Amino acid sequence: MSTARLTINLQALASNWQALDAKTNVETGAVVKADAYGLGAGPVAATLAEEGVRKFFVAAAEEGAAVRQAVGPGPKIFVFSGFMEADNGLLFADDLIPLINSPEQFRRHQQAMPDHPFGIQLDSGMNRLGLEPADWAELRPKVEALNPQLIMSHMACADEPDHPMNARQLKTFREITDGVSAPRSLAATGGLLLSPEYHFDLCRPGVGLYGGMPFAEAKTVVTVDLPVIQVREVAVGETVGYGNIWTARRPSRIATVAAGYADGLHRAIGGGIDVFAGDQPCPVVGRISMDLITVDVTDLPNDPERLRILNGHQTVDDLAEAAGTIGYEILTSLGARYSRGYVE
Numbered sequence: 001m002s003t004a005r006l007t008i009n010l011q012a013l014a015s016n017w018q019a020l021d022a023k024t025n026v027e028t029g030a031v032v033k034a035d036a037y038g039l040g041a042g043p044v045a046a047t048l049a050e051e052g053v054r055k056f057f058v059a060a061a062e063e064g065a066a067v068r069q070a071v072g073p074g075p076k077i078f079v080f081s082g083f084m085e086a087d088n089g090l091l092f093a094d095d096l097i098p099l100i101n102s103p104e105q106f107r108r109h110q111q112a113m114p115d116h117p118f119g120i121q122l123d124s125g126m127n128r129l130g131l132e133p134a135d136w137a138e139l140r141p142k143v144e145a146l147n148p149q150l151i152m153s154h155m156a157c158a159d160e161p162d163h164p165m166n167a168r169q170l171k172t173f174r175e176i177t178d179g180v181s182a183p184r185s186l187a188a189t190g191g192l193l194l195s196p197e198y199h200f201d202l203c204r205p206g207v208g209l210y211g212g213m214p215f216a217e218a219k220t221v222v223t224v225d226l227p228v229i230q231v232r233e234v235a236v237g238e239t240v241g242y243g244n245i246w247t248a249r250r251p252s253r254i255a256t257v258a259a260g261y262a263d264g265l266h267r268a269i270g271g272g273i274d275v276f277a278g279d280q281p282c283p284v285v286g287r288i289s290m291d292l293i294t295v296d297v298t299d300l301p302n303d304p305e306r307l308r309i310l311n312g313h314q315t316v317d318d319l320a321e322a323a324g325t326i327g328y329e330i331l332t333s334l335g336a337r338y339s340r341g342y343v344e
Helices: 010-021 033-037 041-051 061-071 088-094 103-112 133-145 164-177 189-194 316-323 327-333
Strands: 005-009 055-058 076-079 097-100 119-121 222-234 252-258 274-277 280-285 292-296 306-310 339-343
Touching: 005 010, 010 041, 010 339, 033 041, 033 061, 033 327, 041 055, 041 061, 055 061, 061 076, 061 088, 097 103, 103 133, 133 164, 252 306, 306 316, 316 327
Parallel strands: 005 339, 055 076, 076 097, 097 119
Antiparallel strands: 005 222, 222 252, 222 306, 252 292, 274 280, 274 306, 280 292
């Protein structure tokens, strides 16, 4: 193995969807935006469709084409960014459903594709995407006459169960949508885990499917194996890596592995994380550079050929915490240089 290897366990992914679906009494869709959080929209969407997913969500229409190819006709694919100016041909071709975010998008959609299905995204307090309540009140009679496929909103603080914003958004969403005949959706992974009152007609988990928090029970979907290029002896007092930030306090063996921040293993991760030889942790030492990471393997009986940085012991959220970011960013940054493999 000369390059770092990213392995995606599709069985674990399917199991995570089943476990989340079992927590609701409503339909469970799946968010597969950003190339299924960097793990490959085609294989991921095909696996989830086999499990029974019938509603998929992407960020942009261009992403929807790959999902449609993977799932075939039938499942609905919603586009969070709505109806953009250049989208109509793509939306027609792949039978994608824009989630309308503004009065302008609604007018554009009605002019370009009056008979094409659409959904509505409402702003319930996050102030990111969606119709403002006043615009929605004005458009609602026209929209309801056209039978929207879905009416949804997005929660700002669902990862924090006790945050008062959750109840506030729930109240707002109820107030502005009660009485609609279209299916409603408020909950992504965090909302799904809060309580059934957030579930409405459809939940749309994203990061929880891929092994990320806040779904603590998630099975590990992603493993990353790094090939060892070289192992060297380092004497007491010698330093390793840029900036001399690590100094050997004992005679040490340092393995240099082929991966770095160009592969989504952020420079900020630094110390405090391990790589693993089987179940044996080996600390990362020195600074992570663009293509190389240095690891203290002194306590291993033999020089390893490869070391694993993502596994059941150390998750994307552990790496994210060490880097001062979130698991989503680690997942979606895992770069194109990895050789990829899928486990059924």
